[in-house]
Every structure is written in structure tokens, then in C-alpha cells.
Amino acid sequence: MSISPLLIPILGISCGLLAILGGVFIKPWIALQQRKLELEAQMVAEKAAQYAAQTERLEQRVRVLERIVTDKGIDLSDEIEKLRDAPPLN
Template identity: 75%
Template sequence: MNGFTIFMIAFVVVGIPVIGGLWHETYKVGLKHKEKMANALSAQTAEKAAQYAAQTERLEQRVRVLERIITDRGVDLAHDIDRLRDTPLN
């Protein structure tokens, strides 16, 4: 056997498993990074959803108050108009 054949056998026996192991570790690190990024994005999305829910609740409360003001004042306004009609202009 010549030197090149021995080098090729050594490369196949030692080099390919080492390169494969390094590639596998790099792949695992990449997956962990992607998982961390996904978790961070998920937490950020959940926080924004909570903020939107709180804002929606505040707006709904304001609309309820406005509806109550309109409906309550609407009844009072109708009574005021009726009273003005019944009152003589003299």
C-alpha cells in the first residue's frame, strides 16, 4: 500500500466521523437557537395580545359608559321636551 491509500483509509475511518460529529453539534446548536428565538417571539406575541385585550376592555368600558349616558339622558331629554310642550309660552 502506498501513502495515498493509507491517507484515504485514515481519512475515511477517522475524518468522516469527526466531520459528521462536528456537523451534528453545529446542527444541534442551530436548533437550540431557533427554539430560543421561537420562545422569545411567542412571549412577545403573548404580551402584545394581553396589551390588546386590556385596551379592548378599556374601550368597551368607555363605550358602555357612553351608551348609558346616551340612553339615560335620552329618556330625560324626552321628558324635558314633553314638559316644555306642556308648559304654556306665556
């Protein structure tokens, strides 16, 4: 099997063109995909923080309701009125 003398320069030029095209097209595309993933991760983290805050507020409300229901020494209507007059926790 003989290798054509013309094949070596053609392969060299092809490798160079492939490297240039990879740098021009593939590298920015990979950077774009990475940026998309970073933004999506940030949005998911923000959503998780919102859910955590909402869960904390609901847990506080449940604790108050449990205290009202289980505390037999306090008149229920007085406790409800105190809670209505109290400023909201935010």
C-alpha cells in the same frame, strides 16, 4: 489510467477522519443552532402572548368607553365614578 495502490488506503483513512471530525465538530454545532432557534421561537411566542393580553385589556377599556358614550340614559359623571370605584380587571 492506473490507480496507485497507495491511494485506496489513503482515501479510506481520509473518509474515516472526515466522519470522526464531522461527529465531533459539525454535529454539536448543528445541535447548538437548533437550540438557538428553539429559544428564539419560545421568546417570540411569549412576546406574542404578552401582546395578546395587552390587546385584550385595551379592547375591554374601549368597550367600556363605547358603552359610556353610546348609553344616553345614564348620567356620564355617575358612570365615571362607578368605574373609578370598581376594582381593576387583571
